[in-house]
Amino acid sequence: MYALSLLLLGDSQTVYWNIGCGTDLKPTCILYPKTVEEVSHIVKLLNQNNETFAVKSGGHSPNKRFASIDGGPLIALQEMTQLNYDNATQTIAVGPGNRWQHVVQATGKYGRSVVSGRLGHVGVPGLLLGGGLSFLSAERGWASTHVVEYQLVLPNGTITTASRTHNPDLHRALQSGGGQFGIVTRFTLNTFEQGPVWGGVRFYNGDKTPQLLAAVRDFTEYYPDPRAGLILTAETTLYGYADLWVMFYFWNGASPPAHVFENFTKLPPMIDTVKTQSYTDLVYANNAFVLNGSYYSIATETLPLPDAKNGVEVMTAVHNHWKNTSAQVSDKIFGSVASVAYQPMPKLISQQTKKYGGNVMDMGEDGHRIILEYDYSYINGFAENERIGDKANRELYSGVRSIIQKFMNDGKLPNISTPLFMNDAYHAQDFWGRFKERDFMKSVKAKIDPGDFFGKRTHGWKL
Ligand SMILES: Cc1cc2nc3c(=O)[nH]c(=O)nc-3n(C[C@H](O)[C@H](O)[C@H](O)COP(=O)(O)OP(=O)(O)OC[C@H]3O[C@@H](n4cnc5c(N)ncnc54)[C@H](O)[C@@H]3O)c2cc1C
Numbered sequence: 001m002y003a004l005s006l007l008l009l010g011d012s013q014t015v016y017w018n019i020g021c022g023t024d025l026k027p028t029c030i031l032y033p034k035t036v037e038e039v040s041h042i043v044k045l046l047n048q049n050n051e052t053f054a055v056k057s058g059g060h061s062p063n064k065r066f067a068s069i070d071g072g073p074l075i076a077l078q079e080m081t082q083l084n085y086d087n088a089t090q091t092i093a094v095g096p097g098n099r100w101q102h103v104v105q106a107t108g109k110y111g112r113s114v115v116s117g118r119l120g121h122v123g124v125p126g127l128l129l130g131g132g133l134s135f136l137s138a139e140r141g142w143a144s145t146h147v148v149e150y151q152l153v154l155p156n157g158t159i160t161t162a163s164r165t166h167n168p169d170l171h172r173a174l175q176s177g178g179g180q181f182g183i184v185t186r187f188t189l190n191t192f193e194q195g196p197v198w199g200g201v202r203f204y205n206g207d208k209t210p211q212l213l214a215a216v217r218d219f220t221e222y223y224p225d226p227r228a229g230l231i232l233t234a235e236t237t238l239y240g241y242a243d244l245w246v247m248f249y250f251w252n253g254a255s256p257p258a259h260v261f262e263n264f265t266k267l268p269p270m271i272d273t274v275k276t277q278s279y280t281d282l283v284y285a286n287n288a289f290v291l292n293g294s295y296y297s298i299a300t301e302t303l304p305l306p307d308a309k310n311g312v313e314v315m316t317a318v319h320n321h322w323k324n325t326s327a328q329v330s331d332k333i334f335g336s337v338a339s340v341a342y343q344p345m346p347k348l349i350s351q352q353t354k355k356y357g358g359n360v361m362d363m364g365e366d367g368h369r370i371i372l373e374y375d376y377s378y379i380n381g382f383a384e385n386e387r388i389g390d391k392a393n394r395e396l397y398s399g400v401r402s403i404i405q406k407f408m409n410d411g412k413l414p415n416i417s418t419p420l421f422m423n424d425a426y427h428a429q430d431f432w433g434r435f436k437e438r439d440f441m442k443s444v445k446a447k448i449d450p451g452d453f454f455g456k457r458t459h460g461w462k463l
Contacts, residue, residue: 016059021064025069027068030076036186053458055458058099060123077095083095090112090190093188094188099123103189111193111195115134117132118283124187128147131176133343133371135199141352142362148163150170155453162174172444173445175360182454190356194279196253197279200248203246203271204246205270206244209245215232216344217311218311220344220370221368227251232247234322234339235338236339291377296377300374302420306407317403321396325392326338337377340373345371361437364417366417371424374396397429417436
């Protein structure tokens, strides 16, 4: 009855950002559904057995067993590549097999864009189910705020939809629900008029650390223009001898006024790719930083923004903790790369999110924050290397949390909530424990998944 594709291990295994998800774990089979009915059929079959399974879209989650599985079926959604732009509603219906590069290319043909991922190769579903941070977030809020409708398969196999008017609680829960509520088979997204943008990357030498840390703090506090976005990353490798910064610039227009990025642009870059280009080209160009073929381990922490008086002390302590912890990895794993990303999370993102209808993962307007993302990568997947990378990651996030707590106790950091950002979190981090709307999420879960099908049968953060 169902022309379901079923392969015994196929190409889906080779397409993981963390190649360890594919090389170290072996599913018993990989299912490639093409329609929502096929996904529903699979879920109904899974209800008749006890197998642990995984759902995979873009494969960018580096956490093993989230979108990968050892000894159970893998549901790979890569064949569901629907992309239908509706001119009347100016929305686009996106199948879960798409990556952001496909979506911005499709909308770009109409002179429009979506609040998308910043690097094109990242999968649409995982990013949206974790809220989604975009270069356009200061203008339009969290990416998932712009999901008009989800089509999904519920734990019992029922096909349904959720929007702000139909199943509104489920719609809200899906804005940052991960894979805990169902398998999403279509996202209908708002689109916006889109002209040329200014952006690209600039590399800076490691000796610019004090100026760059000060600049990212100031930028987050004064946020000079909602059309601006940035990611500031530091990278260290080769036993700490290669030490540099890579800054991703974005401004939604042909050329930003000089004051917007002034604190950064006054520093001389070593390499500069920043230019005026189409939004689609920028999102594609950033793929140069999706370095495939490595093993990865990531983690996150949320830093309340220090004021100007305490900025140098706090930012330096946080950065040095990363450098010192990363030295262990550099010393022990040849060719490993450690990186940290400073991602501004000004109140403005919260305000814009509200303007567009709100989001369950809203971090709040009580203060500015910086989302820290840490990652370690290495090309040799020895178990010992994985152990070293994971140990360092745990020390990184728990250590920085202690540093933040101490500065809060000393009155040097505002005592505001520090929820974790799902899309950058390590599997052992207490994502739900720090989620403001956890009780709401649990209440929705109790209604649609009383037996906790997805909690018990898949990995991922369990509510
Ligand atoms: C290079 C890189 C750049 C990134 N840039 C950004 C960025 O700009 N902004 C941002 O917010 N995040 C970013 N991320 C983080 C990224 O959003 C997450 O890793 C996200 O999970 C990736 O989505 P995916 O579809 O590729 O995920 P997958 O690895 O396929 O899945 C991730 C999780 O979602 C579940 N899942 C997947 N599809 C479905 C579905 N259809 N229904 C239900 N559950 C599902 C999986 O089971 C798994 O638990 C980036 C990550 C990388 C590696």
